[in-house]
Amino acid sequence: MQKKKLIVDFDDTIVESIFLQRVNRFLKTSYTFDNFTNYYIDDIVPIDKRNEFFDSFCDTNPYSDVKLVDGARESLEKLSKVYDIYICSGCVMYNMPNKSAQIFAYKYEFLINNFPFLSPQKFIFTNSKEIISADIMIDDYLSNLKGNIKQKFLFTSYHNKNFSDKELEEKGIKRVNSWKEVCQILL
Ligand SMILES: [Mg+2]
Secondary structure, eight states, X not given: OOOEXXXXXXXXXXXXXXXXXXXHHHHTOOOOGGGOOSSOGGGGSXXXXXXXXXXXXXXXXXXXXXXXXXXXXXXXXXXXXXEEEEEEEOOSOTTOGGGOHHHHHHHHHHHHHHOTTXXXXXXXXXXXGGGOEEEEEEESOGGGTTSEEEEEEEEOOTTSTTSOHHHHHHTTEEEEOSHHHHHHHHO
């Protein structure tokens, strides 16, 4: 029997946000995820320093010391035996499209080095996730869960905690709080 197609997001689903660490380093602060409820952590950088912040953003690989979300690797390895897994991730930074080429390479390298059991042929790098058609999709960003997907899961992250279960249910989406929970539902 053909395996079901499972689409998994990358940032804030497999790896923790790269922006928190970068913002803290730039502003010499020690913010934690609890300090943010908006998706764009970089909004905290004062307007007059934003250009400088983004100019330095891609100078070194922001994924070189990023943390994996707890249980992501083990869970994806188990899931890969049962599902046909595709990683789908946007690489074009909305405010620095001309500097985003490196992001494609950084993410690709991270995935092949840390997830050797996934097929690089099944990495999809697009910001237009509404074109995706699949059985299941897991993503932390609500707007990304708009494609032709039978089962949609919102992966809990600092910026999406305020959506109620009822609100999500109306959009045909179920919240999952951890990779452990993903495995309990899908395996
Ligand atoms: Mg994400």
